[in-house]
Amino acid sequence: MSASETSTALRNLLDGRWAHVRERARSQLADPALLPDPTLDTRAARARVLDQLHVIAKTGYPAAGFSADHGGGGDIGASITSFEMLAYGDLSLMVKAGVQWGLFGGAIENLGTERHHDAYVGSLIDLDLLGCFAMTETGHGSDVQNLGTTATYDSDTDEFVIHTPDRLARKDYIGGAAQHATMAAVFAQLVTDGTTHGVHCLLVPIRDAEGSDLPGVTTSDCGHKGGLNGVDNGRITFDHVRVPRAALLNRYADVAADGTYSSPIENPSRRFFTMLGTLIRGRVSVAGAAGAGARVALTIATGYANERRQFRRPDDSEVVILDYLAHQRRLLPLIARSYALQFAQNELVSRLHDIESADHPDPHAQRELEGRAAGIKAVATWHATRTIQECREACGGAGYLSENRLTTLKADTDVFTTFEGDNTVLMQLVAKELLTAYAADVGGLDVLGMVRFATRTVADVVVERTAAQQVIQRLVDAVSSDDEEHDLLERGTQLEMFEDRERHVLETVARRLRRAKDRDPDEAFAIFNSAQDHVIRAARAHVDRIVLEAFVAAVDRCTDDETRTLLDSVCDLYALSVIEDDKAWFMEHKRLSAGRAKTLTASVNQLCEQLRPHALTLVEAFGIPDELLGAEIVRA
């Protein structure tokens, strides 16, 4: 098999279920006009991205995410996959598209009912209606449950009154709010007859056709940002703004003309999380975009490292820098992790598609999916931040020039670890879901919720396998249980080490948190707080494991022997570099002797050496159109 055939075989595996969407996007989006231009000022960047958005609207991709009943394409997986492909271009465009069709459109699609679908879905797909998603407030980012904005029902006029009570309740960082959006999906505490029913979403017009703020609405501009300057982030305050009762997105809760509140979901906390859960696609899309960003950076840095020479050999020839072990160590484990994360992302999208396409989604599956989406979003965005930074440094001075794209990629993706859920908070959410074993009764992520969750943790932790369960069982069984010094290159050993770590960390953190039971609130908080790092580690161990399982399943799907052998080594490098990163834990917990720890380092080095000749093949398999690579240093 030639290198190019191998890279095609790998690409097919990486492309996954929506390969046809990716292929079409590769030809349709291969347009340098979609690349970012970091030299534009904020005004020009915003105008350019709005123009690009209209180009995208005409491709038909945006419609895919909406149900056929509402004039959409009804293919959720295709919709998320095409967003991911968009991330090879200007990330401002990807975010602008995400706000318009994913968040604003998604709120209407998933939280609204027929009256909203009929009125808005068509025009928001076509961009006749530009919207924004007004959730975050100046004082409340992660803690959405405690938003300050109110929507108070006035039965005299059959209207809701939207109001910003104080500066901390101001809507902030809202994409589209500074300039283009004429309507906002506003998250606010719903109040009827003096009773607060928690956070709900309402549609509130904010600007007229000329772009002026409507009465009672004050928008302002977040100004220049560290990146994504093609997105017009802004702030909104409401001064007793009235909207008709029908403005409430009423799929999960409604208010009758007389002010009677009703909801099919009785528990307010569960209702809140159900409403947030419908917005899961945002997190999945950011994870996908992060993966795409990391792959662009790795393709550039690997291409450069394969050409660039520095320092001479004894025979006076100059050494290609990718021949240095230190340089292989910088790039190859990140390539392996990018493979792992793309396989996990594909599983996630596929699962989301199946669950959300079902007529009656299974609530257990839905909750499990939420946890997984949160975890993969966090891990994928951290990976992108780290990878793009490493690639910038690995390209030296050339990496610092905008013409080589890496700095813009770094700047634009930097907020991914923060938006759609701060990673540190998301990881706690993941741990909480695992520890409560998706219990029916859920608390928030506030301290009270944490304490409740602490006191309800299950006694026995169940590590549920997520992909290719039979294959994994077979691999684990193949490891002889007698020999304590299992071969680290055996897949079964790796799987066992990942599972065992997850189980152990979860069990010990559960034990620590259970001590909070029956303590007074202050003590319970102190116990939770001192275990916070442990909680985050539990989530990390979980995500690492499900990512490995996705990789193992992908290797199993590979039908060509030669390609499979290569992919096997990439999977080894992923598994062993994860274990190496957490080597101290494995030793501390007697899972790895000092001797085996040294073998581990040697094995990672060997894998790097072994994969080095395939480095270009591995990044070519990412299939990023040449036109979208956009780096002078790797132009042919």
Add this chain to the structure above:
Amino acid sequence: MSASETSTALRNLLDGRWAHVRERARSQLADPALLPDPTLDTRAARARVLDQLHVIAKTGYPAAGFSADHGGGGDIGASITSFEMLAYGDLSLMVKAGVQWGLFGGAIENLGTERHHDAYVGSLIDLDLLGCFAMTETGHGSDVQNLGTTATYDSDTDEFVIHTPDRLARKDYIGGAAQHATMAAVFAQLVTDGTTHGVHCLLVPIRDAEGSDLPGVTTSDCGHKGGLNGVDNGRITFDHVRVPRAALLNRYADVAADGTYSSPIENPSRRFFTMLGTLIRGRVSVAGAAGAGARVALTIATGYANERRQFRRPDDSEVVILDYLAHQRRLLPLIARSYALQFAQNELVSRLHDIESADHPDPHAQRELEGRAAGIKAVATWHATRTIQECREACGGAGYLSENRLTTLKADTDVFTTFEGDNTVLMQLVAKELLTAYAADVGGLDVLGMVRFATRTVADVVVERTAAQQVIQRLVDAVSSDDEEHDLLERGTQLEMFEDRERHVLETVARRLRRAKDRDPDEAFAIFNSAQDHVIRAARAHVDRIVLEAFVAAVDRCTDDETRTLLDSVCDLYALSVIEDDKAWFMEHKRLSAGRAKTLTASVNQLCEQLRPHALTLVEAFGIPDELLGAEIVRA
């Protein structure tokens, strides 16, 4: 003692020997006009920085770095310290100043002789002459010894002919070359009568007063960069450009009218490193600037974390985010490391001042200083990259707005790990210096040099203490040698662990490299290459140790008991978090049992909790003028 008195006492310690320079700079530079403006386009940013440069010229700081004989102030330490203070403002200005007075001026001052000093020092201090430092080439960044540009002597006309033989020999990334510089200090292979004498520096006029390229010179623009857009980086090619013989900076080598080459330093490699060694101040200045950048970020993020609340306690009050252990873990160890690095930087500047102010600098001390400067530059700039990134993330969405400065700080400092020596290369230089025990005969960093160095490594590694030697000996002696489970909070235990690690890593890497002896070049390269990570680790262990020693010496200088107790805990946090970061190594090498490893984590957590109430005091001690903090989120 009040918190403000404590912070003043700490500030005095952190300010060190040139405290008076820092204090003067605090009042003179406290000007928001010196803050970066990320919204400016490249043209406007460059113009602004040039204007700012003229303001700085009038303060008299730049003259400090030049000898009194040449019209300067003759205070090297003051000069470097004031550069560091400049780094609290716009980093483009700091770099522009560094290029003009540090690199271009430094080349003339240190590599030139009276004829150059008389002709240029006065006018470059006053900015009548704007220069650039043309060392790096497109194909040669780290490997300066193999630059391609030639300076061929023509005895018929008593001139040098400066020439760019190919595209890889083009001068690249040169600050000032795109627009403002009229003269370049050009590094080129000196050729006389067909013999190449290695890299030397010559002064070459490149532009006329109107800004047009001189005949034979072609400049171009590197364009937009990931940061530092106030600096006009550019490229230069020379097509047989003639300069008079006197253009050679001839302190260390000269060419007579008949073409006879002479130098007081016979060994060409040693001559080369001696010439580079005079440029050490650039590295020291970048290390200082990196430290300043990290301190600005930590001051902003700590101020924010001390105010920002998110999620509720059981009593319904919201939790200040710095009360979360996970948040303390993000910021406090970085604050501790910033203290450690500032003390180490102060020692470095002080030593550089003493050595370079001497009439006849001790060559051994000079070499040792070079190694230390390289190591601290690498560690300080990695620290800055990591710290500023962490601070950005710790401030969430607010951290992404340019008005809060962190993203600009990140973008501007990002190239610090690359310029003035790529960190990965510098760390290998550090290890090489240690392993050859500063042997008289030095090789380059090319593979040949590496192999030579590999075969000459000393048998016994000597860990030389660098600061407060008696105090350190006393602390180490105080550790009872019988008890294997030394208290990790004892300073003597920490010092021993750092020393022991350095010694062990150096010894084992020396043993590995010695195997390269008598092998053929390919095998020798393979042996070096497989040990490359080990080499870098050795350098890291060394730098960590000298940084800890500088911290210990600073604690010893602290006269107030209360302040000292606090500083002691900060020093503990530095030492233990370094050990924690490398916990796997300590366990793998039986320096830390599994049980003690767990104690270590608990101790770091306790130190975070203990220092949390002092977090603001600790960052206030950095003494960054309010006017230069420039972040909306921490404005009073």
